[in-house]
Amino acid sequence: MLMHTLSVDTARPAPGAPCEAALPVLLANQVEKTYPNGTQALQRLKLSIERGEFVSLLGPSGCGKSTLLKMFAGLESPSAGHVRWWGKGSLDTDQPGQRMAMVFQEATLMPWARVADNARLPLDLAGVPKAEGNARVQAALELVGLGKFGGVYPRELSGGMQMRASIARALAVQPNLLLMDEPFGALDEFTRNRLDSDLRDLWRSRDLTVVFVTHSIYEAVFLSSRVVVMGARPGRVLADVAIEGPEVRDEAFRTSAPFIEQCARLSALLAEANADSAH
Amino acid sequence: MENSARPLLADPRFQRIAAPLFVGLVLLALWQLLCVTLKVPTYLVPTPLDIGRTLVADGPMLFAALLVTLKITFLSFALAVLLGVIAAFLFVQSRVIEASLFPYAILLQVTPVVAVAPLIIIWVSNTTLALTICATLVAIFPIISNTVLGLRSVNPGLLNLFRLNRASRWQTLLRLRIPSALPYFFGGLRIASGLALIGAVVAEFVAGTGGTGAGLAYQILQAGFQLNIPRLFAALFLIALTGVLLFSLMAALARVSLGHWHESEQG
Ligand SMILES: Nc1ncnc2c1ncn2[C@@H]1O[C@H](COP(=O)(O)OP(=O)(O)O)[C@@H](O)[C@H]1O
Numbered sequence: 001m002l003m004h005t006l007s008v009d010t011a012r013p014a015p016g017a018p019c020e021a022a023l024p025v026l027l028a029n030q031v032e033k034t035y036p037n038g039t040q041a042l043q044r045l046k047l048s049i050e051r052g053e054f055v056s057l058l059g060p061s062g063c064g065k066s067t068l069l070k071m072f073a074g075l076e077s078p079s080a081g082h083v084r085w086w087g088k089g090s091l092d093t094d095q096p097g098q099r100m101a102m103v104f105q106e107a108t109l110m111p112w113a114r115v116a117d118n119a120r121l122p123l124d125l126a127g128v129p130k131a132e133g134n135a136r137v138q139a140a141l142e143l144v145g146l147g148k149f150g151g152v153y154p155r156e157l158s159g160g161m162q163m164r165a166s167i168a169r170a171l172a173v174q175p176n177l178l179l180m181d182e183p184f185g186a187l188d189e190f191t192r193n194r195l196d197s198d199l200r201d202l203w204r205s206r207d208l209t210v211v212f213v214t215h216s217i218y219e220a221v222f223l224s225s226r227v228v229v230m231g232a233r234p235g236r237v238l239a240d241v242a243i244e245g246p247e248v249r250d251e252a253f254r255t256s257a258p259f260i261e262q263c264a265r266l267s268a269l270l271a272e273a274n275a276d277s278a279h
Numbered sequence: 280m281e282n283s284a285r286p287l288l289a290d291p292r293f294q295r296i297a298a299p300l301f302v303g304l305v306l307l308a309l310w311q312l313l314c315v316t317l318k319v320p321t322y323l324v325p326t327p328l329d330i331g332r333t334l335v336a337d338g339p340m341l342f343a344a345l346l347v348t349l350k351i352t353f354l355s356f357a358l359a360v361l362l363g364v365i366a367a368f369l370f371v372q373s374r375v376i377e378a379s380l381f382p383y384a385i386l387l388q389v390t391p392v393v394a395v396a397p398l399i400i401i402w403v404s405n406t407t408l409a410l411t412i413c414a415t416l417v418a419i420f421p422i423i424s425n426t427v428l429g430l431r432s433v434n435p436g437l438l439n440l441f442r443l444n445r446a447s448r449w450q451t452l453l454r455l456r457i458p459s460a461l462p463y464f465f466g467g468l469r470i471a472s473g474l475a476l477i478g479a480v481v482a483e484f485v486a487g488t489g490g491t492g493a494g495l496a497y498q499i500l501q502a503g504f505q506l507n508i509p510r511l512f513a514a515l516f517l518i519a520l521t522g523v524l525l526f527s528l529m530a531a532l533a534r535v536s537l538g539h540w541h542e543s544e545q546g
């Protein structure tokens with residue numbers, strides 16, 4: 001459903017200066033996180049994410065996936081080590097080509113605001129003029145198939161549509177880095193598969209780096225160019241697996257032999273991770 | 280007959296207005312019946328018809344008294360809302376401020392107004408102002424506590440979203456904290472409106488002021504002294520009616536402001 005509307009406003013921006021292009025979009029160097037209550041969520045974690053990658057963080061519950069993503073979002077700071085965005089120590093949101101948006105596990109829409117107003121929130125907060133904001137929001141809503149639902153309140157939407165609204169809010173920012181924390185975890189499998197396909201198409205069509213948290217092996221393999229397997233107690237990277245697959249992935253890919261093989265391989269790695277953390 | 284009664288009973292508007300009215304009428308009829316059959320003397324329990332006749336006969340006097348009580352009620356309610364909201368915003372600025380001031384807000388709540396009213400009436404020479412202060416003391420606590428609760432009950436996910444987008448403190452307050460607090464605030468309004476009325480009546484009782492500025496409480500006191508029980512009941516009836524109307528007004532206000540999004544106002 002998304003594919004028809006994609007080509008309109010999605011021209012890839014010209015690449016940045018050569019030295020900039022070589023820098024990873026995200027770099028976590030020897031990052032540790034110990035919460036004030038003593039829980040060690042991450043231990044000496046090293047991860048580099050290049051421009052244009054679709055990286056999934058896969059791991060059992062409690063292995064620090066959300067913690068790492070929040071650090072990438074600037075919502076948590078590391079107890080040790082450092083995070084770099086495009087080579088810099090902080091996010092510079094005004095810099096073109098370095099915009100970041102995040103989609104949470106819940107749709108987190110403001111119940112008192114219409115869908116369009118919800119989606120325009122980041123633009124309003126950033127002081128984008130109303131007219132430009134409205135145009136960008138409408139484009140984003142159409143992109144996620146909610147073009148006719150801008151005037152509706154969130155409670156009138158189904159769970160899947162609320163999630164789409166939440167994604168539209170992120171897309172209206174025109175992000176170059178999109179962080180997603182189990183965005184489709186609460187949805188039924190059918191809706192999840194469809195949103196996964198749409199997301200994959202979206203990522204292919206623009207200058208977008210995605211970091212996607214999931215505990216579904218199938219979702220990780222379907223979506224990603226790379227899967228980072230994490231283990232718990234303390235949270236760390238166990239394996240870093242490049243995913244082989246066609247550029248355009250459809251339902252046929254879900255049943256293909258490479259898909260199933262890679263799922264089995266990740267499944268074995270995850271079983272290892274769980275066995276480790278059981279000790 | 281049966282066929283037309285069913286959809287009517289299912290109509291929520293009927294349920295909200297006509298059903299309680301019907302119960303009231305049945306109770307009044309029962310009251311009338313018991314008084315007449317048991318021959319209860321009027322100076323003990325007057326019949327509803329007696330009360331109704333007094334309401335008409337003493338109408339101008341009672342109505343003037345009602346206006347006085349209403350004036351105190353609305354003044355104190357407005358003051359309670361204003362000061363309560365200011366206090367709530369102050370409290371949520373920091374935990375230290377809340378920790379150091381909240382016990383005193385509780386002090387307001389637990390001190391019986393009848394105990395402090397005489398002092399206030401001595402200190403403040405203007406009667407209207409003294410009564411308003413007393414009633415405000417009674418009504419302010421639910422506004423403070425509900426608004427504080429509301430301003431703090433922000434969805435943590437939304438708070439993260441605002442932080443992520445570098446919302447200023449001011450933007451977060453206007454676009455997130457205040458809308459989140461509204462349902463709690465309206466809950467506080469409902470309680471406070473009733474308390475403002477109670478506070479006004481109690482303060483009038485303590486003050487016991489007569490003359491042209493006499494409120495309904497004074498009429499009740501006087502009627503009691505004179506054993507004019509029907510008038511006492513008539514005044515009581517007016518107070519109760521005022522309370523119900525105030526509550527309905529607050530409920531309607533909440534429905535208008537929250538109806539489009541909040542669960543409490545659905546269905
Ligand atoms: N704010 C917090 N305070 C204390 N402990 C936390 C906090 N957030 C997460 N944790 C703990 O850190 C660990 C990792 O959590 P999280 O990053 O949410 O894992 P995941 O998203 O992979 O399930 C868990 O043991 C969790 O209980």
Ligand SMILES: [Mg+2]
Binds near residue numbers: 066067
């Ligand atoms: Mg998580």
